[in-house]
Amino acid sequence: MKEFIIKANKAVTNGEINLKDLPGSSGRLDLLCRCVNSAFFLSHDMRRDTIFYSVNYGDPNPPVTLKFVGSELKRVSPDERSIALFIKKALEKDATELWKESTSGIYSSKREFRDIILEKKNEGKRIFYLHLNGKPLEDFEFKDDEDFLFVLGDHIGIGDEDEEFLEEIGAEKISLSPLELHADHCIILVHNILDRLK
Numbered sequence: 001m002k003e004f005i006i007k008a009n010k011a012v013t014n015g016e017i018n019l020k021d022l023p024g025s026s027g028r029l030d031l032l033c034r035c036v037n038s039a040f041f042l043s044h045d046m047r048r049d050t051i052f053y054s055v056n057y058g059d060p061n062p063p064v065t066l067k068f069v070g071s072e073l074k075r076v077s078p079d080e081r082s083i084a085l086f087i088k089k090a091l092e093k094d095a096t097e098l099w100k101e102s103t104s105g106i107y108s109s110k111r112e113f114r115d116i117i118l119e120k121k122n123e124g125k126r127i128f129y130l131h132l133n134g135k136p137l138e139d140f141e142f143k144d145d146e147d148f149l150f151v152l153g154d155h156i157g158i159g160d161e162d163e164e165f166l167e168e169i170g171a172e173k174i175s176l177s178p179l180e181l182h183a184d185h186c187i188i189l190v191h192n193i194l195d196r197l198k
């Protein structure tokens, strides 16, 4: 199982989203939509072995965590507007501590970024923090039977405190490229690395 989590520092936490202006009206929801696209969509198929989390810290009610479960997703299509519409439906529900499903395979709750990461650590998953200045990809070995969580920042990054937290829990800091990439492109590269193990 491959899981990804992104800290979305400014992404909105209610359903007031203007679908015609995703970057401006909703704290860079466009970026999240592209990450969902990269996490799940193949040509004429979907990645069923993937889960994607977006922890939204924008106004008015942070945090709200959205969970997308590949094996359960239905009716979502790859374009940003379609994905944004499903995100809007999820954010229109009041989030609580418990996961609440809005449409098939899309859930919301009031979990914090660190809570999800700790949960995955306790489940025995290998935790990777994707960062330009991490150790080069070539220094790591991946096995097909391992479970992974990959941690990503948005356009702002995850901040010093969360970086320290990841170091404390033993997350492996990995660089995919000598160039700074978009988060959604990092997801594609990670999938490609793991696809080649099969």
Ligand SMILES: C[S@@+](CC[C@H](N)C(=O)[O-])C[C@H]1O[C@@H](n2cnc3c(N)ncnc32)[C@H](O)[C@@H]1O
Residues within 6 Å of the ligand: 129, 130, 131, 132, 133, 151, 152, 153, 154, 155, 156, 157, 158, 174, 175, 176, 177, 178, 179, 180, 181, 182, 183, 186
């Ligand atoms: C547009 S970048 C964020 C840049 C932001 N200024 C920062 O300080 O993190 C979005 C995210 O993609 C990931 N990323 C970008 N380039 C990367 C690279 N070369 N290797 C690994 N991860 C990378 C990181 O998780 C980063 O937070």
